[in-house]
Amino acid sequence: xxxxxxxxxxxxxxxxxxxxxxxxxxxxxxxxxxxxxxxxxxxxxxxxxxxxxxxxxxxxxxxxxxxxxxxxxxxxxxxxxxxxxxxxxxxxxxxxxxxxxxxxxxxxxxxxxxxxxxxxxxxxxxxxxxxxxxxxxxxxxxxxxxxxxxxxxxxxxxxxxxxxxxxxxxxxxxxxxxxxxxxxxxxxxxxxxxxxxxxxxxxxxxxxxxxxxxxxxxxxxxxxxxxxxxxxxxxxxxxxxxxxxxxxxxxxxxxxxxxxxxxxxxxxxxxxxxx
Numbered sequence: 001x002x003x004x005x006x007x008x009x010x011x012x013x014x015x016x017x018x019x020x021x022x023x024x025x026x027x028x029x030x031x032x033x034x035x036x037x038x039x040x041x042x043x044x045x046x047x048x049x050x051x052x053x054x055x056x057x058x059x060x061x062x063x064x065x066x067x068x069x070x071x072x073x074x075x076x077x078x079x080x081x082x083x084x085x086x087x088x089x090x091x092x093x094x095x096x097x098x099x100x101x102x103x104x105x106x107x108x109x110x111x112x113x114x115x116x117x118x119x120x121x122x123x124x125x126x127x128x129x130x131x132x133x134x135x136x137x138x139x140x141x142x143x144x145x146x147x148x149x150x151x152x153x154x155x156x157x158x159x160x161x162x163x164x165x166x167x168x169x170x171x172x173x174x175x176x177x178x179x180x181x182x183x184x185x186x187x188x189x190x191x192x193x194x195x196x197x198x199x200x201x202x203x204x205x206x207x208x209x210x211x212x213x214x215x216x217x218x219x220x221x222x223x224x225x226x227x228x229x230x231x232x233x234x235x236x237x238x239x240x241x242x243x244x245x246x247x248x249x250x251x252x253x254x255x256x257x258x259x260x261x262x263x264x265x266x267x268x269x270x271x272x273x274x275x
Contacts (some may be wrong), residue, residue: 022227033217160201
């Protein structure tokens with residue numbers, strides 16, 4: 001009993017630690033400019049750079065260096081290969097004859113075996129029909145849509161800063177382009193603020209009549225709680241399991257039972273007619 005209590009307390013402690021760890025928010029930082037782009041994730045004391053990844057360029061250079069520098073074994077390989085070619089030619093010819101004989105035997109066996117007429121998709125169609133399959137597909141898309149909607153609503157945007165500089169060839173076209181950018185960007189920001197949780201935001205759009213090219217930059221920092229993501233993921237899994245997958249499987253096996261019952265009824269009716 002004491003051992004069981006100790007094991008139970010250990011499991012409860014591990015579960016509590018997991019819940020506490022999942023309750024700590026994950027921070028996501030995105031920075032974009034004409035010069036550089038950075039995407040990183042921070043959770044507890046871990047800082048994970050997503051873009052650019054620090055190991056990608058160095059590993060690529062190492063692979064190129066390895067591929068360009070031939071070793072002594074590679075230099076000696078052609079001589080050994082030329083010696084082995086004469087020895088392996090007879091073996092390859094015998095292997096080819098054996099393979100052709102096996103392929104002919106398999107082809108003859110396949111021709112004698114009957115082809116399977118029904119497959120899984122056909123049984124699904126026979127069990128549910130086109131209306132039932134469309135209903136299940138509609139449910140799948142609705143469940144996945146609600147999952148991503150809940151996931152987006154779980155994000156909290158702590159800071160959002162956008163800086164856009166507009167310019168064109170002359171002053172008139174620059175002013176027109178500045179108005180187009182404002183009419184397209186400010187309503188988008190208003191919809192984002194009203195639909196999601198945004199704490200701090202600032203957008204700066206200005207024309208520059210002396211610059212040669214337009215430029216844009218933004219910085220976003222947001223967070224979410226992993227325990228909420230785990231919860232909505234489990235809800236999606238249970239919905240898909242009980243309302244889609246089980247319905248597919250159960251309906252596929254029900255027609256066979258119905259046919260058995262119909263056959264029994266037919267045999268009973270035939271026996272009663274004979275009597």
